[in-house]
Amino acid sequence: MNNRIFYFTGTGNSLAIARQMAASLGGAEITPMAAMPGGYVGQEEERIGLVFPVFAWGMPRMAAEFAKALRPRTGQYVFAIATNGGSPGRTLVQLSKILRAIGSNLDGGFAVRGDFLISMQSQTEMALIKFIGWLGGKNVPGFAKDRFREISKTVEEKKSHGAETSNASLNFLGSLMYGFSIKMFARMDKGYSATDACVSCGACVRLCPRENITLANGRPIWHQDCEYCFACMAFCPQSAIAWKGAIPSDPKHHPDVTLSDVLLR
Template sequence: MVYYFSGTGNSKWAAERIAEKTGEKTSDIALLMRGEEKKIIIASGEKFIIVYPVYAWNSPKLIFDFLRNVTLEEGATSCVVCTCGSEAGHTVSVLKKRIRLDGGYSVVMPDNYVIAFDVESREECLKKVAAARERLDMIADDINSGNLKFDVGVGKFAVLKTFIFSPLFSKYASGTKQFKTTWDCNGCGLCEKICPKGNIKIVDEMPFWFDDCMQCLACINRCPKRAINYGRSTEKRGRYFFDFTEKEIDEAAKIEKEKEEQK
């Protein structure tokens, strides 16, 4: 089974690609964690693949909560695939302390952290997605052949980022007080529906954020009216959600291949 968590679609797409290539099914961790039955036993011979986005060079808290409920029996294969905008830090090493892992990979995809960065152009995003698709197929081959490995782009100063900056980020930079809506909000309720933690409630036709937030930014990035901001930082920035078609990805892959051949 491929278990995934995704705020803005990258990790969902990555999970579905791996599932397609390995003949596994997918399961949405956020839905699972909001249901009654959370315990999971992975029997010998079964595959346990987790796909999720890197948050501040570490894993979202939901992943740690989810793993608490997982029992891996001897002989089960386990592998983690994290998607990130550029560098994963030591997220996989941290998980390795919590659960037995046979392999771990990072996959670079478009960055959705619009609180700090503007979104990349569609062309840049597609370039990343085309490369990610190739990498996901390579990961699926490793899973199918049983030749799993650890291949994570940790980036520079990864120890500092994962073990010093990341806890600071969780403590000081991920509150909900700065979420606000403009008058363009029509109370459609999409943010309430898609929030993976069920942390948003529409009150008087406006969203209200409680405190159980991972900052996945699904609400900001997917609001159809572009009416949600985080402080003032996102006011002039674009929004990101994975909406690329296979045809677009094929074309981007073709362009990159031609560029490579001309070198």
């Protein structure tokens, strides 16, 4: 197959977009980054794509680690799509620097608003998130049909497209926040808990990208190496995982992505 797309997803946005890109390119092998902990050495593909969400104006740990271990072949077209709530910051610039450090290039870097944003924060926090998204990313388009055609045409024709960013103010703010936030995220799983609705099915264990969850006496235990992707809560078939005592309202994940789509083991 001439195309391969690697994705990292928590609530399904990135997988849904990876599927759309694969279809537009006439087919692609789609692989979760979590399934390739040792990275990937390019084979005969014409194009290699990376699709992942923006975390705190930067790359999720897993996406950054995967990119550092990636080894594209000379001449392969490398593109990335960073899904976000409206403000990508310098996420794609970060990726571009990682790729240059391994002797490759980011040939196309696209930022798009995800179709789905889980609502588990307080009303005040959600209002702040939406305001920041409007302030810094109001010109960042969603993955509408016109935008999809634009991206797929650029990738199909292997045209160069610079890394898309937010405005200068949020790029600066994001650069300051990212280093602190990404380290803090690993310990954020202290906020998770299982309710009495838990039936010990182990789905959370099987879908955690960092293998950070185990079962003890039939209940999930988190081990402070969290990706902060919310996949365990978003795809729990019993809606039994709470964040700081609260369970987000439905829908918890992208409507076109199911639990079976994101199980890793």
